[in-house]
Every structure is written in structure tokens, then in C-alpha cells.
Amino acid sequence: MTKDRGLVYCVIRRAALVIALALVIALAGCIQPVSRVDQTKTAEAPLGAFNPPASTPGAVGSTPAPTSPSVVEQFILSRGDSPGNLQIWYDQPRTPDRLQGFSYTGASGMPCVGFLLTALINGTWQPNNGALVCASQPGTPALAAVTFFPTSDGQPYTIVFGRVEDATVSAVAVVYADGSSQTTNPFMGGFLLIKPGVLGATTITAVNAAGFTVIENIPQTPV
16 A cells, blocks of 8 residues: 555656656746847936927027117117217126126217117117216327216116327226225227225326326316
8 A cells, every 4th residue: 555655646746757857848938038139229218318499589688688779779870879880898787787888989080988888678778877078178098087976776886988099008097985996908999997985096097008107197077
């Protein structure tokens, strides 16, 4: 009897092994080898690709600058003068406005210089503040003016502006009433300096490239 039981156990064990082997073979046919997997798409897929949006009209930094000649021309015409040989030699933001410096030949034939502060109103740049002065006689070597203006946010500034006719002048230095000073290099003959607050200027000196004083004190023309 024991011998029969051992024979049955052996048959069952062999049958189990055959079934297990069949299952392994079946599963092997369903599994795809790694070498057959198409990894091209994974390698070519962008990782966190991002296309930045285009600048939005009216956003900070996207507002176009004013058309300099037309705005300045309108300002000069509104002051009763006619600009000839108009040159815009300064055009920079003065937050929240924009500041421009210019020179021209007036209707009388005299050299003139001025500044214009424009403000962005309803999407367009419009004159907000400005001034201009002209030489009183031909052959004037330089002219300058000192005045004040507030930006649209109410911040006050002192502005010194002018022009020099001597091409050897490479720097203009301004000494203010409080003892402080500023220096700038003329561009196209024009110069412009800005200082926060309200101050007077005691001297406006023109210097050449060698460091020699060309004009000890440019006269200040009333604005």
C-alpha cells in the first residue's frame, strides 16, 4: 500500500512540474524584451518645454516711446516759435514720465535749447512740462537754464539744460547751492542734468578734453 502511495505522489509531482513549466513558457511569450521597446519617442519628448507669451500691449516696458520730433515740434510751436534743424539729443524715461532734451534754430535764427516732459495719458504721450530758451545775440558760445519740474507722481526735480557751440567742450559741471555737484558730457552740443529736489545752481562750467576750463560760468538764461 505504501508503495502505491509513493507512486501516486510521484505522478502528481511530475504533473505539477509540467503545468508550472507550461505557465512559464506562456508568460515568456507575453513579455516584450527591453530591446524591442521603442524609446525614440521618450527621448525626443520635450522636458518642460515652455514658449513665453508675447508682450502684451500696454504692459510695463511695452509702451512705445513718443514720436520724438512731432511731440517736440508741437511743444515748440505752442510756445510761439518755429523749430529749424531740430535735434533730439536726450530721450530717457523719468518714471512714470519720459524726458527729452532738444536743440534747434529759432525763427529769429538764434540757437535755442529746451526740455520736454511727456506723460502717458489715455495711451498716448502728451506734453506735461517743459521749457526752452534762445540766445539773445549771434555768436553766443553757450547758453543754459535752471528750472524745476514735477513728474506725474508729484516728485520734484531740478533740471539744468543748455547747449555749447564750442566743439572742444567735452564736459559740463554744475555746482548747486547746497555745495553738491554733477558732471555730464554734451551730446550733439546739448547737455542736461537732473537732481531730485529743488535747488539753485551757482556755477555751470564747460571743460575740454585736456581738463582746461573753456567757459568758467555759462550764463543762466531766465526760463
